[in-house]
Amino acid sequence: MEVIGKSVIRKEALDKVTGRAKYTHDYHSIPMLSGQKVISPFGHAKIVNIDTTEASKVPGVRAILAGKQYPLTGEAIRDRPPIAFDKVRYHGETVALVVADSPVQAKKAANLIKVQYELLPVVNSPSQAFEKGAPLVHEHLGEYKKEFDSHPVPDTNIATHIKIRKGKMEKGWSESTSVVEASFSFSPSDHVAMETRCATAEILPDGNIIITTSSQAPFMVKRLIADYFDEDMGKIIVHTPLVGGAYGGKAAVQLEILAYLASKAVGGKPVEILNTREEDILTSPCHIGLDAKIKFGADSSGKIKAAEIRFLWDGGAYSDKAIDLTRAGAVDCTGPYHIENVWCDSYCMYTNHPYAAPFRGFSHSELSFAIERTLDLLAQKLKLDPLKLRYLNAIKPGNTTPTRVRLNKSNVGNLQKCIERVRELMKWDQGPIEEINERISKVKGVACSWKTSTIDPNAPSGVILTFNRDGSINLLSGVIEIGTGTKTVLAQILAERLQMDVDKIYVRMEVDTQTTPEHWKTVASRGTFMGGRALLEAADDVIRQLKDIAATVLRAPREDLEVANSRVFLRDDPKIGLPFKDICYGYQYPNGNSIGGQIIGKGNYILRHLTHLDPETGAGKPGPEWTVAAYGVEIEFDKRDFTYRLLKACTVVDIGRVLNEKAALGQVMGAMSMGLAFAGRETFYFDEQGRVMNPQLRTYRPLRYGENPEYLVEFVETPQIDGPYGARGVGEHGLMGMPAALGNALSTAAGVSLHNLPLIPELIWKAKEAQK
Amino acid sequence: MKSHTITLSINGENRSVMVRSADTLLYVLRGKLGLTGAKPGCLNGDCGACTVNVEGWPMKSCLMLAVEADGKKVITIEGLENTPIQKAFVENFAFQCGYCTPGFIMNCHSLILKHPDADDHRIKEWLESNICRCTGYAEIESALKSVLRKK
Structure with missing residues (x-):
């Protein structure tokens, strides 16, 4: 083992220590409008009235989104209006969104929006929610669209109920001589990624929806926005550069939806929505x-x-x-x-x-x-x-x-x-x-x-490998670099499999959902496992193609060939061989005849059983x-x-x-x-x-x-x-x-x-x- | 709101820039000068992700108005080149997501210059003003000490 197990310096190290690493909020090449939220100051209240008269007079304000019913969103149950409608259900919920030329103007207008609330009884713990007669958070739970394996109970606060029934409880208790029983409780808390969540959206004249987001799940952003708003999936292109910490908190899709709606409201102009720390804690999940x-x-x-x-x-x-x-x-x-x-x-x-x-x-x-x-x-x-x-x-x-x-x-x-x-x-x-x-x-x-x-049992991961003409390799994977160093580990796995120098492997850090093969979501400690398996398949695909061309040129059976140190060579006589650079874009004979062509390796992985x-x-x-x-x-x-x-x-x-x-x-x-x-x-x-x-x-x-x-x-x-x-x-x-x-x-x-x-x-x- | 033209000495270059009275140094660095190495994390002085160096001292650039920096010498992460502390951060894996890293490095860099013999107490006093959410701080400690010890 040459590389596996070694503390290989991370591929994005220099960018990160020089301040050159780019995060979502760092791209300022195009002037963007700013979206600022008005958030609910209460846990549970009816929205009686929203007055935007004064706010809309602020110079630079281009749109105010409020009091309108948008399609419901939510991954397992469609229970969430992107912007609160009729009532608010938590402190921090978005009630209105102001789009203006600058953050200062948008914020000024947001502060002038007057929302009249009527307080409702609050469900302040899951135990209270479980009590009979507890106030209902969702009165129409039975009417929501849902995934088949969500089990909401209408007219209660139960969103789902999962049962485990294994063995025979009576037998278990009768065999027990000591029994202990205890209750435990703790409130929600926060992820506190140092980068607050940020999303931008632009809708181009041809209908392409360009989203950039600090997300662990850009492919899910694409799928959900297509699904929620009936957009063509291929028109949604989601970019995710480096992400400044996530810890699961950026696997949820939220600001992307607001940015999309905001851009739509201003004729597709680019809009940025950046959480303040307070909003990141309150408004986002x-x-x-x-x-x-x-x-x-x-x-x-x-x-x-x-x-x-x-x-x-x-x-x-x-x-x-x-x-x-x-x-x-x-x-x-x-x-x-x-x-x-x-x-x-x-x-x-x-x-x-x-x-x-x-x-x-x-x-x-x-x-x-x-x-x-x-x-x-x-x-x-x-x-x-x-x-x-x-x-x-x-x-x-x-x-x-x-x-x-x-x-x-x-x-x-x-x-x-x-x-x-x-x-x-x-x-x-x-x-x-x-x-x-x-x-x-x-x-x-x-x-x-x-x-x-x-x-998800059918969650995919894919990898594409391309060559540069000097024989070095580009590694494309949909895994997001959220701080875990997974993309460096993928490069190590590739170097190990091809027995080559890890410095000759170039890893694309940014993911975009149009050109990067999908990795379901960068969550659940799955990056190395699933991305790694897809990568190994892609590496084997590359080896096969390299050997195919080399076998012809060297006039030797494939079985006699080995791959190491960016060369394909005869196992029994390693001096006879070809460097990657002579075959990775096809091999050219002295008279100009060429065979093979560009080598592109592909691999995928899907969990089994x-x-x-x-x-x-x-x-x-x-x-x-x-x-x-x-x-x-x-x-x-x-x-x-x-x-x-x-x-x-x-x-x-x-x-x-x-x-x-x-x-x-x-x-x-x-x-x-x-x-x-x-x-x-x-x-x-x-x-x-x-x-x-x-x-x-x-x-x-x-x-x-x-x-x-x-x-x-x-x-x-x-x-x-x-x-x-x-x-x-x-x-x-x-x-x-x-x-x-x-x-x-x-x-x-x-x-x-x-x-x-x-x-x-x-x-x-x-x-x-x-x-x- | 009133605008002012001020001159900032940033990373050894004089930069003229038009700012509002209420603009923070962080806002001007990122929005007007394209220096996005300093990161917004809380805009409240709590997290240290926006730390730069002003006249030799670490400064949270979200807590300083741009007009206050008029005529002052400001160094940002972009102004550091191959410093020992950057190298030490790389070798010690002292970052993961990298978002807090420019602030931490600017803080460490200032500490190394001001107190090359800093003891544990002083190190804690300086570094507790920044938050890193990915590492457990052990790697940052090793990185900083590897440079301090050499002095």
Whole structure:
């Protein structure tokens, strides 16, 4: 292995450190109109009147979009007006859009729009939404167009209900000698990508719709806009340059629709819509919240015999991706443990909160908090070491998942090995608590996680390889560079397969949906797996074509030929051969005769054997493989004021195969940092009107430099046989166990069971007070 | 609103530019001078993505009016060329999406010039004004320290 495993410097590195990397908001070559939103100040209110008289008098105003019924949008259920009509359902919802020559003019006009509201009762949590007689967020839920596998319940706030029914619950409970039951709850929060979302749209005279957007899913933008507004798909060309952080939040399609409508309203002129930070937090979709109820039963040896789980996901005002999040939470509901008898009800609830987008981990960090806290409670009850309890129940080849997929050595990693490495790295056997003095102690907590990626069963990925005349190669893939370095990893895979210098591979960073082969969405840790598989097929296609031409020229059978170092040569006599540059655009004989022609390699990949879930039992195959991981967190805890400092955070993840070590470490550490911030500090604080009280980075505080722990990261390598070079998805996994590991450490430290996020000193104090 | 013609010394060049009284330095750099390396992240001084160097000190360009920068020496990320800290960011994988990177580099670069012997306390004091959402800060720490140590 020459390249795989090496920390190859990333392809876009120099651009990024010189400020030359271009993001959506950086293209200023054409003068653009600006679209500014008017957003709802309330969680739930009827729109009585919108007065735009004063606003339309502002110089430079070209259009005001308000009070009009546009086609409904939404991925799984068409429940969302692009601009609120009749009523608003969340704080931050777009009520009007002003298009003007400059941002200053548009903003000035937006401030002059007078909207009269009549307040409606607010649904302020998924549990409240679930109560009988709760106010309805959507009165006409039964009338919406929907996907076949969304299951909304009319006249309730249930957007979908996913059921898992595995084994026999009665048998499970009768075999259990210890039972624990606990509830957990946390509010929605935010992704906080440093680049706020931005989209531009221009509609050309020939009808081409040119959109540039900071998106993880430009191909979905194309499909949805075609579908929502009955446009020809081929006329929609979506460009996505580098994206400044996404974490799932940019997989939802929202601003693109506003930009499209805005451009349409001004005769197709280009319009830019850039979120302010406050709008990015409020208006654009957020990180989902959850109310969970977990019940585990185990026998006296600690074997878990039954699990009963209820998730009420806070999907917010519109269902969009929350339907899929609800399903993903159900399919891996038990955490990475072998349990024969499982009953899970996973509900997507409508509330008057900002609606949810995917968030790194796609429901798994959220469910892990509930499951792994319950596991610690079970360990306590059984008087078992919590890590031992996890080891004992760890999922293994031969076991089945909640949706009854039988696991094998390839499609699940080695969790027990991860657990054992965490035991050593965290010095777990020295005990969870070290008293420093009367006031301060050092305390550890552990957790595990697993994840499969429940993406569309027919999601595609494609790769095209073209040559330059010097024999170097251009790599085109629809994977978006959102910060994960996946396109560099793809170049490494190609270099490995062709045994060539990675510096002779040129990667196109920008994606446009007209000329780049589709990669479904850059989500779910699928870039390396699916893009990598498509790339390997394209590489083999190139090798085949190179050998075909070389075989003729060298007058040797193809089987005798090898490809390496940008040459095709005879295996037994490598001196006899041809460089790529002499054959990649066809071979020319001395007399001018030419054969072969330009070599273009193509490859695609589609996941195999995935199925929809049975609506009654949940049985089915939701994803191709499960990545597993174990985690530890060590804190320094102050028993007097319940403050704490993060000392160490540890993740051991079965990555299958390390393809780029530093990039992989960066993914895991970055995800851990994000998970600790979600666990320890990030949340939306709602008032009784459903208003988010902290939509700013000084009141909503991500982790800053120096607040991070020391990171201990290790990889276990159990190859996924159908993954490129055995690699497994890993972009999300560092995050998933952090909330639970921190929650477990703090519960141990404070001597009180903690059931909410974020884990702030005030929460601990309240739990301690309640215990008195 | 009143407009002014001001002269900014940007990356060693004098640039004349017409600005409104309310225009921030960030807005003028990006919108009028085409220097898009400084990024808007919050327009509120919270995130540091727009950090530039003014008269030797790191400055969040969203918190400074363009008129205040009249006659002052401004260095943006575009004005750095092959500096040790840029090289260190590349080698240490100290960025992922890259959006916060120009701000972080400008902050680090200023720190290296002002305090080549900065200790952990001072490093934290300086760098906690910027947010990186992709890395866990460990790589940024390694990059900065690799340059500081050489001094």
